[in-house]
Amino acid sequence: MKKLEDIPNQNIFEVPDGYFDLLPHQIMERVQRKKSFFELPALKLSLRYALPVLILFLGLAYFLTPTTHHRPEEMLSTISTEHLIAYLNETDISLNDLLEVANLDDTDADSLNLKIQLKSLSEDFSGTEVKNELENEL
Amino acid sequence: MEDKELLQKIRNPETRNYGFNMLVREYQKRVYWLVRKMVIDHDDANDLTQDIFIKVHKAIDNFREDSQLFTWIYRIATNECLSYLNKKKRRFFLPIEDVGQQLVSKLDTAAHISGDDIQKKLQKALLELPDKQRLVFNLKYFEEMPYEEMSKVTKTSVGALKASFHHAIKKIENFLSND
Numbered sequence: 360m361k362k363l364e365d366i367p368n369q370n371i372f373e374v375p376d377g378y379f380d381l382l383p384h385q386i387m388e389r390v391q392r393k394k395s396f397f398e399l400p401a402l403k404l405s406l407r408y409a410l411p412v413l414i415l416f417l418g419l420a421y422f423l424t425p426t427t428h429h430r431p432e433e434m435l436s437t438i439s440t441e442h443l444i445a446y447l448n449e450t451d452i453s454l455n456d457l458l459e460v461a462n463l464d465d466t467d468a469d470s471l472n473l474k475i476q477l478k479s480l481s482e483d484f485s486g487t488e489v490k491n492e493l494e495n496e497l
Numbered sequence: 498m499e500d501k502e503l504l505q506k507i508r509n510p511e512t513r514n515y516g517f518n519m520l521v522r523e524y525q526k527r528v529y530w531l532v533r534k535m536v537i538d539h540d541d542a543n544d545l546t547q548d549i550f551i552k553v554h555k556a557i558d559n560f561r562e563d564s565q566l567f568t569w570i571y572r573i574a575t576n577e578c579l580s581y582l583n584k585k586k587r588r589f590f591l592p593i594e595d596v597g598q599q600l601v602s603k604l605d606t607a608a609h610i611s612g613d614d615i616q617k618k619l620q621k622a623l624l625e626l627p628d629k630q631r632l633v634f635n636l637k638y639f640e641e642m643p644y645e646e647m648s649k650v651t652k653t654s655v656g657a658l659k660a661s662f663h664h665a666i667k668k669i670e671n672f673l674s675n676d
Contacts, residue, residue: 361673363666366619368638371612372533382529382543383521386550387514393551 498523500566507557517557521550524567527640528574534635535578535628537603537610537620545581549574564649571650575632582628597624622672626665633658634665 435443447457498506498519506516528549533542552573560569586596601624604610604617612620623631633651636642637658644655651658 361670363619363638363670363673366615366673369612369616370530370639371610371616371620372530372537372539373609373611374529374539375609378543379525379529382525382546383518386521386525386547387518389547389551390517390554391514 504557504560504562504566517554520553520557520566524570525550527567528570531571531574531635531640532578534639535632536581537600537624538607539609541581545577549577552577568646568649572652575650578632579628600624618673619669622669625672626668630661630665633661634669637662 503516503520503523506512507520509516525546529542529546532545532549533539536542536545549570553570556573560566564572582596601621604620604624610617623634626634629651633647633653636647636650637644642650644658647653647658648655653661
């Protein structure tokens with residue numbers, strides 16, 4: 360086995376002539392360039408004042424610009440009831456499905472029941488009979 | 498110029514540039530040779546050495562003097578070297594062996610490399626080692642840095658460094674006798 364100690368400890372790498380005389384200048388140039396860019400008076404001023412103004416402006420623009428996204432309720436209100444009914448009739452959605460997602464409270468349920476009763480009464484009775492039935496109900 | 502004096506000059510805005518220029522002149526060779534042995538190519542070593550001193554300039558105000566200035570600069574240099582080599586592997590999506598192969602071919606083709614066959618063979622054997630182990634070997638063998646100082650630079654225990662160095666020697670000697 361070849362031993363490491365048999366090999367003279369020697370640096371085989373070289374540099375171009377005068378390299379170490381130039382390197383500090385190159386480094387200092389880069390340091391100065393970086394520094395001077397951030398120390399430009401115009402840039403300093405713009406960073407100090409323009410940046411907060413820009414952020415404020417963007418913030419105001421965000422809050423004041425009317426949003427193009429509408430809420431589902433707003434979008435639905437633009438569609439006529441006839442179209443909605445026609446759509447629901449054509450789909451596979453059952454009444455039970457609708458009731459499940461409708462999230463009705465007790466008052467809504469009572470009012471819905473009343474409407475259903477009214478509708479069935481109006482189909483079975485004349486105007487006077489409906490009125491009498493309603494009076495009894497309420 | 499003593500490190501204390503250098504730091505005083507750097508911390509004084511009036512003499513900051515002069516002080517930093519002195520720091521570069523003081524440490525440039527040691528940093529460059531450390532980097533050069535890790536990246537092999539002169540142009541890469543030149544870029545990396547400049548980047549290291551730019552980092553030193555940026556961070557010098559945070560240097561708390563709880564270690565020697567030289568140790569602190571070496572720590573930045575070794576971290577930069579290792580992350581440069583890691584980035585190189587990731588950038589080219591190359592397996593470790595291929596990046597090692599690139600460095601080996603640079604040993605034969607790049608400018609500013611002298612040395613006889615056995616010296617080049619030693620460098621090729623070094624390129625078989627993982628980067629961190631190669632760094633440890635270079636610091637100990639070429640720079641003759643004491644383990645205690647290496648421990649501060651690499652933030653690794655003295656025991657682990659000793660084991661890594663002896664393991665590296667074994668691998669190198671195996672490579673030299675098989676090749």
